[in-house]
Amino acid sequence: MTQKTHIQSYITIQNNEIVLNGTSVFKIDSTDFSDFSKQAYRNFDIQYPKFFKMDALSKLAFLGSELLLSPITSDEKENNIALVLANKSSSLDTDVKYQESISDKENYFPSPAVFVYTLPNICLGEISIRHQLKSENSFFIFDAFNTEFLFNYSGILLNTNKADTVLCGWVEFFNDSYKAFLCTISKEENTKYKNENINTLYNK
Amino acid sequence: MIREVYITETNCITPLGFDVESNVESILRGDSGIQLHNDISLMPNSFYASIISNEKINSAFEKISTETKYSRLEKMMILALEPTIKNSGVELNSKTAFILSTTKGNITALKDYSGDNFNNAYLDVLAQNVANFFKFQTQPIVVSNACVSGILAVSVAKRMIQSELYDNIFVVAGDEVSEFVLSGFNSFQAMSELPCKPYSKNRTGVSLGEATAAVLLSAEAKNAKIKVIGDSSINDANHISGPSRTGEGLFRSIQNALKEAQIDPDKLDFISAHGTATPFNDEMEAIALNRLGLQNVPINSLKGFYGHTLGASGLLETVIAIESVNQNMLFESKGFDEIGVSESINVIEKNEERNIDYFLKTASGFGGCNTAVVFEKMKH
Numbered sequence: 001m002t003q004k005t006h007i008q009s010y011i012t013i014q015n016n017e018i019v020l021n022g023t024s025v026f027k028i029d030s031t032d033f034s035d036f037s038k039q040a041y042r043n044f045d046i047q048y049p050k051f052f053k054m055d056a057l058s059k060l061a062f063l064g065s066e067l068l069l070s071p072i073t074s075d076e077k078e079n080n081i082a083l084v085l086a087n088k089s090s091s092l093d094t095d096v097k098y099q100e101s102i103s104d105k106e107n108y109f110p111s112p113a114v115f116v117y118t119l120p121n122i123c124l125g126e127i128s129i130r131h132q133l134k135s136e137n138s139f140f141i142f143d144a145f146n147t148e149f150l151f152n153y154s155g156i157l158l159n160t161n162k163a164d165t166v167l168c169g170w171v172e173f174f175n176d177s178y179k180a181f182l183c184t185i186s187k188e189e190n191t192k193y194k195n196e197n198i199n200t201l202y203n204k
Numbered sequence: 205m206i207r208e209v210y211i212t213e214t215n216c217i218t219p220l221g222f223d224v225e226s227n228v229e230s231i232l233r234g235d236s237g238i239q240l241h242n243d244i245s246l247m248p249n250s251f252y253a254s255i256i257s258n259e260k261i262n263s264a265f266e267k268i269s270t271e272t273k274y275s276r277l278e279k280m281m282i283l284a285l286e287p288t289i290k291n292s293g294v295e296l297n298s299k300t301a302f303i304l305s306t307t308k309g310n311i312t313a314l315k316d317y318s319g320d321n322f323n324n325a326y327l328d329v330l331a332q333n334v335a336n337f338f339k340f341q342t343q344p345i346v347v348s349n350a351c352v353s354g355i356l357a358v359s360v361a362k363r364m365i366q367s368e369l370y371d372n373i374f375v376v377a378g379d380e381v382s383e384f385v386l387s388g389f390n391s392f393q394a395m396s397e398l399p400c401k402p403y404s405k406n407r408t409g410v411s412l413g414e415a416t417a418a419v420l421l422s423a424e425a426k427n428a429k430i431k432v433i434g435d436s437s438i439n440d441a442n443h444i445s446g447p448s449r450t451g452e453g454l455f456r457s458i459q460n461a462l463k464e465a466q467i468d469p470d471k472l473d474f475i476s477a478h479g480t481a482t483p484f485n486d487e488m489e490a491i492a493l494n495r496l497g498l499q500n501v502p503i504n505s506l507k508g509f510y511g512h513t514l515g516a517s518g519l520l521e522t523v524i525a526i527e528s529v530n531q532n533m534l535f536e537s538k539g540f541d542e543i544g545v546s547e548s549i550n551v552i553e554k555n556e557e558r559n560i561d562y563f564l565k566t567a568s569g570f571g572g573c574n575t576a577v578v579f580e581k582m583k584h
Contacts, residue, residue: 089326090309090326092326095311095325096314098384099314099315099384108248110387111391112388112445115391118308118384119307119571120348120349121348121350121569122350124439125439125443125444125572128439128440128441128572129441129443129444129572131441133439134438134439134456136439137437137573138347138349138356138437140345140348141327141328141331141348142345143326143332152367157363160206160366162436
């Protein structure tokens with residue numbers, strides 16, 4: 001039986017602003033992502049020093065998931081929340097940095113701490129560790145935000161009981177240009193976003 | 205009633221051959237693709253890896269196309285897919301999807317990243333280039349989930365067919381040996397100085413490899429080679445660059461996959477495992493398998509034949525495992541000598557005739573990811 005699935009919460013991070021369920025919760029004037037992410041981390045009083053070791057893509061995904069997942073996860077219970085994320089640029093932002101570290105033979109410094117972030121799914125690992133999600137996760141690449149696929153695939157995970165909730169969305173970062181749109185979806189009724197779908201919320 | 209999903213076509217492009225038959229012949233002979241290479245454009249020092257010669261790729265590609273615009277990896281992917289599409293007779297319409305799975309795709313495009321060339325490093329561009337060659341009507345789906353990519357793509361395809369979004373899905377998986385990846389694994393001190401020795405006492409790390417593999421997953425049982433009956437991909441939630449010491453993610457992935465398949469662990473006749481030959485990975489697998497009571501099931505890693513082909517490995521090893529089932533033959537775990545994991549597992553030391561009704565394919569990778577898929581032999 002295919003049951004209808006519902007958007008529970010959503011978050012958008014772009015242009016130095018974080019918008020949670022339609023409300024701006026953090027905004028600063030023009031700065032780069034490195035500074036913006038640091039200030040956001042402080043603003044929400046997040047206690048997680050590993051954050052500062054992450055590459056930009058993981059920081060972006062981490063910040064988005066932090067505000068959506070913290071209210072609904074706890075250490076006391078199993079959280080069967082699947083992660084289904086996608087983007088256009090994969091881990092290219094870090095790939096380029098890593099490539100620069102090996103291009104010049106006179107200045108050849110491949111670093112394992114950089115190399116590990118040359119995989120887009122590392123951000124799923126970071127979120128899983130943070131919220132102790134021993135759950136389904138997969139990273140997809142499309143040329144643009146693919147609502148239909150992400151919603152369909154999340155629906156499959158929910159309807160086959162592979163997950164109770166799915167955190168799905170788009171986390172794109174390349175050359176300081178970024179956008180994250182994440183939402184939680186489950187079978188639970190939620191009339192709040194009844195007349196909207198991922199696409200309308202993404203474009204808001 | 206959820207519909208059933210089958211694999212009806214398979215193919216692979218590796219240093220051991222450009223079709224499944226020649227690969228199996230090489231494996232039965234005990235040939236390995238891993239050789240010593242001296243190529244300073246790839247590594248400052250000599251290294252062992254399983255690499256396909258450019259001449260072989262180009263001459264095979266010239267037989268199917270005169271186009272010169274494709275990258276080396278794109279040619280390898282097209283070569284893997286071409287016979288599967290042709291032999292299947294499946295119409296590339298709105299009910300036929302295309303999934304491309306890779307860890308690093310055209311990462312070599314970054315070496316000279318001016319304008320057009322850089323664009324090829326985007327994985328969606330790689331997928332569209334391959335899709336356009338065959339004129340797929342649906343938008344390509346790219347799965348990039350480190351070293352589980354190839355087998356995760358099978359799982360994704362199976363789920364999408366079950367949900368009736370598509371009737372047929374062609375899956376291709378591929379990765380190349382590149383300076384980028386060699387230097388990275390080397391920086392982790394994860395490379396073996398000799399050809400890799402999965403599960404062995406004296407294993408010291410991976411040998412890298414390159415390959416492409418392609419399969420067709422279908423709701424149609426006609427010409428089926430195998431049935432896909434359960435799957436799961438659970439994260440360790442433990443560490444981004446090392447596996448969980450308890451094998452938690454792999455343990456849960458296998459447990460879930462068996463549950464969906466509705467079979468008990470003792471029904472498994474064979475495990476095609478990941479076995480990268482790094483100390484931590486192989487140890488983690490042994491622990492997870494023991495926790496599930498699977499320590500006596502015959503197991504192999506094909507990394508001794510192909511090296512670690514990253515995102516391609518899960519699909520390539522599935523293609524070969526399907527041959528094990530249909531030829532009633534367990535293939536040796538090449539490179540294995542003395543058991544070198546703390547909990548016992550039943551590593552296949554010699555090719556051996558055996559009926560296989562059910563087998564399990566597993567993979568694990570950076571980011572704490574794991575995938576397990578259970579397959580069932582077709583009853584003819």
